Amino acid sequence: MTTLVELYHAPNCPRCTRAMAVLREQTATFGDRLDYRERDVIAALDDAVRLGIRATPAIVINDRLVFTGLPAHEKLQAALQAAVRGAST
Amino acid sequence: MTTAHPSKPLRIGEISQLTGLSADTLRYYERIGLLPRVARTPAGIRLYSERDLSRLRFIQRAQKMNFSLEEIGQLLQMREDPQHARDAVRRLAAHKLLEVEARVQELTLLRNELTLLINLCHGSSEGCPIIEEMEDQPPFQ
Numbered sequence: 641m642t643t644l645v646e647l648y649h650a651p652n653c654p655r656c657t658r659a660m661a662v663l664r665e666q667t668a669t670f671g672d673r674l675d676y677r678e679r680d681v682i683a684a685l686d687d688a689v690r691l692g693i694r695a696t697p698a699i700v701i702n703d704r705l706v707f708t709g710l711p712a713h714e715k716l717q718a719a720l721q722a723a724v725r726g727a728s729t
Numbered sequence: 730m731t732t733a734h735p736s737k738p739l740r741i742g743e744i745s746q747l748t749g750l751s752a753d754t755l756r757y758y759e760r761i762g763l764l765p766r767v768a769r770t771p772a773g774i775r776l777y778s779e780r781d782l783s784r785l786r787f788i789q790r791a792q793k794m795n796f797s798l799e800e801i802g803q804l805l806q807m808r809e810d811p812q813h814a815r816d817a818v819r820r821l822a823a824h825k826l827l828e829v830e831a832r833v834q835e836l837t838l839l840r841n842e843l844t845l846l847i848n849l850c851h852g853s854s855e856g857c858p859i860i861e862e863m864e865d866q867p868p869f870q
Contacts, residue, residue, distance in 0.1 A: 650849050653849075681845070681849065682849075685842065685845075688845060689838055689841050689842045689845065690838075692841060693845055694841065694845050694848060695845065695848040695849075696848075
């Protein structure tokens, strides 16, 4: 199973732009074990509300809200690794 | 309308002010049995107890959920003596509970959506997503 990582972002959200850059870089290291998508929170509002997203940027891993805001590099890396490990077992 | 609790019996005007219900409505509820006969002074002036106020607030809450007055009457009987409620009334209460829970769920989603939109508004330097979202939606059916 491939791990799905989604970044919910909004227009005019500088932290979202920063989060996009970080996530693109970090998720790329996992190759095809991880599928990374960026979603406009307004276009995907129903999903965002269902997931409990209250602010952007929000990072969703396998349909579960894991971070609101951009976490520290190590924290994000650990969450991605755990998700990929979990998906391969 | 305030949420104060009366420590002494209240007259109809005071109850009306506390609940937002008109004096006519209060008298009507008593006439159709939603309220038991309200105590009166020797001069015939109605004196509402804290228990009456509690019943009125229950009626108002139930009406906001679109329960009929007949249903509210049955639920009030159960509220007076839950242990001896008839089966039909218990079933009605269970059914109404499901309706309330569904409404709570809807309201929770709405709250989350509005919270998100307001947060997006704060983060936006150009325009406000709450407005864009409303414009994109078809009017209520």
